[in-house]
Amino acid sequence: MDFTPSEEQSAAQGLAARIFGDLSTHERLTAAGSGTDAELWKELCAAGLPAAVEDIGLLGLVLLLEEQGRTTAQVPFAATCVYGLLAVAEHGTAEQRERLLPGLRDGTAVATGAFPARGRVHTAEDGALYGAVPWVPWLRDATHVLVADADLALWMVEASEPGAEACAAGVTVEPVETTAPWSAGRLVLDGVRGERVGNGPEAYAAVLATARTAFAGLQAGVCAGSLARAVHHTVTREQFGRPLSTNQGVLLRAADAHMDTEAIRVTAYEAAWRHDERGACAAQALTAAWWASEAGKRVVHAGQHLHGGTGADLDHPVHRHFLWGRQLDAYLGCGSEVLEELGLLLADSAQGDAS
Template sequence: MDFTLSETQEVFKSTANKFFKEKCTITALKEAEKSAKNYSPALYKEIADLGFVGLIIPEEYGGAGGTFMDLAIVVEEAGYANLPTPFLSTIAYGAIPLLQSGTEEQKQKLLPRIAEGEFIFTGAFSEPQSHYDYRLIKSTLSDKGSTYSLNGKKLFVPFAESADYLLTLAKSSNGDVRLLLVKGGQPDILITSIPAIGPERVYEVNYRDVPLTSEDVLGNGGDGWSQTNRVIQMATALECIEMVGVLRRAVEVTNEYVKERRQFNRPIGSYQSVQHRLSDMLTVVEGGRLAAYQAMWRLAEGLPADRELAIAKAWLSKEGQNVLTGAHQLHGGMGIDIDYPLQFCFRRFKRFQLSMGTAPIHLKKIASSLERKAVATKV
């Protein structure tokens, strides 16, 4: 496992860093948060034109043919800039599921338009009784002969109002689960905004006898749980990497601030207690980066990554809170100013902290993996 960046990856990193910094100014972030769509369609098209949206899509489908590690580098820079677009959502719930499980017809139809920035995807999985354990879902897919009917309620769906497709999990009449490519904007889909702390709005989505056909079922039906698990794993890994970018920004902003803020005729960064606090914060970020990239690498190589993902998400969610707390304490009241980047970092982090399973959920997974290992060793 070598995380040294190739020459091409260095170009990806520098290009993404420069582009996102130029486009994601504080003014741009504030305008995106207040806008009707919650993001700038023009900016999203620019990202697609750079090849970032289609980075992992093979050239035969109009993409750049890059690797998952190439994507991880760009996603970290997007997190650093607090990028307010459905970039990650479309890749995690559109490009990746289609590449992993889609039929050739679905790939030919959807992947080129994803790469061009024409289609936006989002994921609709959580329900009131099943935020993280999707075995408890109650959304149903009823067989109507040549068609299907979808009913159910989904929570915390980002970009639901703008999405061309909502990747949705539902149970069929025989108890099997299916991943569905539900077209957005249908009259039988009721979308309601949910108040949230994050800069991106999330929505409640109600499906009321939404008509579907076999073409709307991801792949050939297959093993829905296996498909869902692969989607969730990759989405979790990408969110962890974006969290690394957010936390890295918080540390760098704080480091610059303590060099300039003076107290008792000297920069507060010259005090040992401040230096120790920043050192702890940086250690958390670097540890989280290694954990997140290891999980992504294992997924890209087709290796088991359950424990690695749990470690990355638990560490970043739990210890990342201490990074943001330390950043705000070292800034004092200035940290919460609406015209300062730290409040964007904090609010975006809180969204990721609660998404894809909280720290206690993943700590339990780690404990379970240790128990299984102990039993196997005894045997």
């Protein structure tokens, strides 16, 4: 395994770091509230970063999402790339790729996914979709939603026309506030017709593994950003005439948070690398998701605690990392759920090898 970024991946990561660093500031995030920073999204699309994902692969996307996570930038980048660009590129027909990908590349179309499947959506005999999903990230921005029905078939549903305020017929979007400000909404489908993407459960499993890997990369960035803020605080804040960072307890807590962050990062890299190499990556994606959930939760808590009383301020930038970390902790399966799924997968694999 070689996780060394290619020249193209490094260039894209550097560009993302500059754009996120320059534009995703505390002041702009405060002004955005729980909504999307539309100007930042336009800048990212104008720079060609969503479109680049098809060339730099899932590992490249993980690198870009790390940069988003460091600044907790409020844009539908992960969702559009995972549930739109990569899903259509890898599982769509030639006609779907030709029709859907241009808008997803330039940002005029925004995708999200009603994942994971919970059996809340079913397909009628005539092909119409019915059901409700309690919350879908970035749904308020989405023009397209990738929906998994109870049989794990994937359907691309047009939620609205690009630039339109009204939802498409048969689609209702009700705003929902989640722990992190992800422009979420409740999705209600009432007889809407989608277009089939991929070959059922196999495509669903592949998209879910991709999503878990990508959002683990996002969590690595969130944790790195939280830890960087904590380090800066403890180095510059003095107590009894010396920096807080010289206290052994602070050093140990920060060291544990650093190791947890690296574990999230390296497991996400491995899963993404295996995906790009067309190797089996289901177990690796679950491993990355488990680290993102369990370790991510520890890191963002540590980030707040290392700020002392300042960390209790809901308006402090570190609190945003805490909210994102907790949201990512449970988004695609909390630690115990993912661990159970991983155990069943390994058990099935062992039985297959034995037979």
